[in-house]
Amino acid sequence: MLGGSLAAASLPVAHALIPHESLHGGQTAAAQDPGHAAANGSPAHAGAGHRGLVGSVDPRVNGFDPAKIVRDFDYGRTRREGGRTVREWTLVAEDKEIEVAPGVKYAAWTYNGRVPGPTLRAREGERLRIEFINSSEHLHTIHFHGIHRAVHDGIPGVGPGNIEPGDSFTYEFDAEPFGLHLYHCHSTPLADHIAKGLYGTFIIDPAAGRAKADELVMVQNGIDTNFDRENEVYAVNTVAFAYEQNPIRVKRGELVRIYLVNLLEFDLLNSFHIHANFFDRYPTGTRLESTEFTDTITQGQGQRDILELRFPYPGKYMFHAHVSEFAELGWMGFFEVVD
Amino acid sequence: MEAGSVLAPRRLARRLPTWVAGLLPLILLGLGIALFVALDAPGLERRGIPLEELVVDRTVLSPGEIELQLRNDGPDPVEVKQVIVNDGFASFAQSHDSVGRLGEDTINIDYPWVEGESYEVALLTATGGTIDTEIEAATATPEAGASFYGLLGLIGLYVGVIPVAIGMLWLPWVRRIDPRWIQFLLALTVGLLAFLGIDAVLEGIELTSVESGASQAFGGSALVYLGAVTAYLALAGVDAYLRGRQRRHESRSDPSERPSRGGQTGAKPGGSGAYKLAFLVALGIGLHNLGEGLAIGSAYAIGSLALGATLVVGFALHNTTEGLAIVAPVAHEGEGGRRRLPRLALLGLIAGAPAILGAWIGASAFDASLAAFMFGLGAGAIAQVVVQIAPSIRDAAGRLLHPLAVGGLLAGLALMYVTGLLVSI
Numbered sequence: 001m002l003g004g005s006l007a008a009a010s011l012p013v014a015h016a017l018i019p020h021e022s023l024h025g026g027q028t029a030a031a032q033d034p035g036h037a038a039a040n041g042s043p044a045h046a047g048a049g050h051r052g053l054v055g056s057v058d059p060r061v062n063g064f065d066p067a068k069i070v071r072d073f074d075y076g077r078t079r080r081e082g083g084r085t086v087r088e089w090t091l092v093a094e095d096k097e098i099e100v101a102p103g104v105k106y107a108a109w110t111y112n113g114r115v116p117g118p119t120l121r122a123r124e125g126e127r128l129r130i131e132f133i134n135s136s137e138h139l140h141t142i143h144f145h146g147i148h149r150a151v152h153d154g155i156p157g158v159g160p161g162n163i164e165p166g167d168s169f170t171y172e173f174d175a176e177p178f179g180l181h182l183y184h185c186h187s188t189p190l191a192d193h194i195a196k197g198l199y200g201t202f203i204i205d206p207a208a209g210r211a212k213a214d215e216l217v218m219v220q221n222g223i224d225t226n227f228d229r230e231n232e233v234y235a236v237n238t239v240a241f242a243y244e245q246n247p248i249r250v251k252r253g254e255l256v257r258i259y260l261v262n263l264l265e266f267d268l269l270n271s272f273h274i275h276a277n278f279f280d281r282y283p284t285g286t287r288l289e290s291t292e293f294t295d296t297i298t299q300g301q302g303q304r305d306i307l308e309l310r311f312p313y314p315g316k317y318m319f320h321a322h323v324s325e326f327a328e329l330g331w332m333g334f335f336e337v338v339d
Numbered sequence: 340m341e342a343g344s345v346l347a348p349r350r351l352a353r354r355l356p357t358w359v360a361g362l363l364p365l366i367l368l369g370l371g372i373a374l375f376v377a378l379d380a381p382g383l384e385r386r387g388i389p390l391e392e393l394v395v396d397r398t399v400l401s402p403g404e405i406e407l408q409l410r411n412d413g414p415d416p417v418e419v420k421q422v423i424v425n426d427g428f429a430s431f432a433q434s435h436d437s438v439g440r441l442g443e444d445t446i447n448i449d450y451p452w453v454e455g456e457s458y459e460v461a462l463l464t465a466t467g468g469t470i471d472t473e474i475e476a477a478t479a480t481p482e483a484g485a486s487f488y489g490l491l492g493l494i495g496l497y498v499g500v501i502p503v504a505i506g507m508l509w510l511p512w513v514r515r516i517d518p519r520w521i522q523f524l525l526a527l528t529v530g531l532l533a534f535l536g537i538d539a540v541l542e543g544i545e546l547t548s549v550e551s552g553a554s555q556a557f558g559g560s561a562l563v564y565l566g567a568v569t570a571y572l573a574l575a576g577v578d579a580y581l582r583g584r585q586r587r588h589e590s591r592s593d594p595s596e597r598p599s600r601g602g603q604t605g606a607k608p609g610g611s612g613a614y615k616l617a618f619l620v621a622l623g624i625g626l627h628n629l630g631e632g633l634a635i636g637s638a639y640a641i642g643s644l645a646l647g648a649t650l651v652v653g654f655a656l657h658n659t660t661e662g663l664a665i666v667a668p669v670a671h672e673g674e675g676g677r678r679r680l681p682r683l684a685l686l687g688l689i690a691g692a693p694a695i696l697g698a699w700i701g702a703s704a705f706d707a708s709l710a711a712f713m714f715g716l717g718a719g720a721i722a723q724v725v726v727q728i729a730p731s732i733r734d735a736a737g738r739l740l741h742p743l744a745v746g747g748l749l750a751g752l753a754l755m756y757v758t759g760l761l762v763s764i
Contacts, residue, residue: 052428054421101428103420106467225467232423232463240428328427 055102057239062098064114066242074118086127093136100223100233101240108197115238116219117200124178124207133168143186148173155186178206180285180304195265213255220262220270234331243333258307262299271298273322279309311337389415394554395472399480405448411438412556418465452477491698498654499628499694504687506662513670526732526744528664530751535627536721543714546707553707566715574723616668621690623724624661626717632697637705653761
């Protein structure tokens with residue numbers, strides 16, 4: 001695995017040779033690989049079920065599928081303005097009932113009808129424009145992590161402040177610094193606006209890109225279904241035990257890059273642990289050198305890390321929060337390593 | 340024309356048979372309700388989210404499984420979708436996917452519970468609501484077989500029948516003591532009964548309190564008071580009926596004899612109504628012991644009964660005094676010598692045997708609402724009995740609270756209080 005971290009360090013040079021389109025590489029590779037195709041919504045593992053959970057969530061009811069979200073990167077629309085790439089997205093805040101565990105409904109607030117919201121992905125140095133349309137019944141904003149002017153910080157009382165229902169606003173800033181970031185609603189009460197589902201991952205790739213890998217987005221979250229300010233359900237990408245019932249397929253020996261984000265509310269800490277393997281850790285993804293080689297990390301609220309690893313052996317390998325309570329309440333899944 | 344139009348409805352009303360006239364409003368009400376329901380409450384819209392209330396009537400633990408018997412206490416149907424035991428999802432099966440108002444559901448949870456440990460069970464509903472219940476100290480629920488009922492019958496015998504029977508053996512002594520002391524003993528009996536009455540009300544209220552998580556659907560603690568009023572009125576009615584029949588009987592046999600004090604003194608000890616009084620005392624005590632048996636049985640079923648010598652000794656001392664209360668009214672009853680023993684045995688059974696019945700019901704089909712109503716019945720019966728005994732305590736001057744009576748009352752309360760300290764369910 002030391003080799004892996006050396007490869008990552010030498011990556012900018014190698015990656016400069018890869019054309020821009022290869023930014024989509026992870027996705028394209030997944031679609032071409034029969035193994036990956038099977039993992040996307042395949043019923044092969046449905047019903048296997050965690051010992052504790054009864055039934056399974058139908059992704060068609062929710063309109064989003066954790067099996068797809070995990071490899072779904074939204075690159076937006078691009079155009080050239082004054083010799084510079086401008087990348088644009090439209091995010092719509094919508095109130096929507098989602099199913100977070102089999103049969104258990106939750107009145108969520110969403111960006112584009114899914115929790116977590118779309119994984120926005122750009123390249124360092126681009127100009128970004130995010131049109132925000134508030135179709136919810138409540139006041140909302142979008143606050144991006146990153147470096148930008150106060151007017152576009154998306155908080156109440158500064159710049160446009162809260163966006164009224166029916167109104168819209170376009171946030172605009174440069175993609176900096178490269179790394180793994182977040183966006184979320186910043187209206188008050190803050191914990192509620194985040195916990196109800198208004199958040200997503202915001203990735204800025206280094207100008208030179210990163211090494212080709214099978215890339216996965218994992219947003220660790222929790223759902224307070226009964227509004228007692230404690231979570232009843234924990235998960236990655238919202239649906240309890242989604243990857244336990246439907247494991248994530250990866251290829252043996254292939255570089256796997258996990259964009260791991262903690263958007264859990266009400267609990268101070270969350271953690272990630274992988275079985276029978278170790279990974280390199282790149283905190284916030286803002287440096288290209290691994291700071292740690294481990295199998296368990298702990299993240300506070302809003303903290304994120306890029307993890308890189310390869311699976312040397314085939315088989316089913318569990319990953320879960322090492323906070324055992326969260327694991328048993330839904331934050332548990334499997335990698336299925338195939339040749 | 341004018342006169343005719345005014346008179347027509349009156350004439351029509353007069354022509355209606357009485358029973359139709361009596362039923363007419365009810366029929367209209369029924370039609371109105373049917374129409375309202377058929378049209379799905381036109382003009383009225385539900386505000387807010389459904390109110391989900393499930394109460395756990397009973398918890399049954401067997402190796403590797405927790406069974407919850409639930410009742411829907413709320414106005415809306417409830418769908419249990421997932422079960423969380425001690426912060427982890429647990430798989431389960433249930434008898435009804437959706438439970439309507441007052442409907443029942445049984446949930447069987449696969450869970451490797453450990454003897455003596457506590458468990459928090461949260462039922463996660465379709466709306467994301469949670470219904471929490473706690474198992475304080477897990478222990479296997481005894482299987483309801485012959486030995487189970489045998490054991491409970493034995494407990495009932497120990498705490499109900501035997502102590503009461505022993506207490507009744509005070510009869511020969513009671514017959515010999517100075518008649519003035521009978522007044523003291525009757526006051527003592529009233530004191531005992533007053534304690535039991537208060538105890539029954541408090542136990543019933545505790546069983547159905549909101550804090551205890553008991554079902555409120557059937558009225559909760561109100562059942563205790565309703566039970567008390569029902570028993571009081573029922574016994575008063577029976578008493579009035581019996582007295583009326585007795586009076587007719589007596590006036591036929593001896594027209595010169597008139598009921599003393601307009602019949603409101605009730606039966607006098609040693610008089611012809613003595614056994615009736617003793618019967619009423621036994622009945623009141625029996626209803627109380629039924630409640631006590633229910634509490635013992637249910638505590639035994641969930642394993643929270645500290646079964647053993649202390650409990651039995653405590654109840655024995657506590658309930659022996661009840662035997663004294665039954666025989667005090669018949670102290671100077673001289674008639675019916677040959678029939679006396681069976682009569683006394685019957686009184687003892689009426690007072691003591693319900694403890695056995697209560698223990699069986701309590702352990703196998705405990706229902707807090709039913710138990711509370713029973714406790715209420717006991718309290719009401721006791722109140723009626725106290726009213727019946729009270730005239731017998733009056734002294735020559737007609738005073739109720741003369742020093743001897745007050746002494747007896749306080750002694751009765753104190754006796755029950757002290758022996759009650761030995762008993763804790």
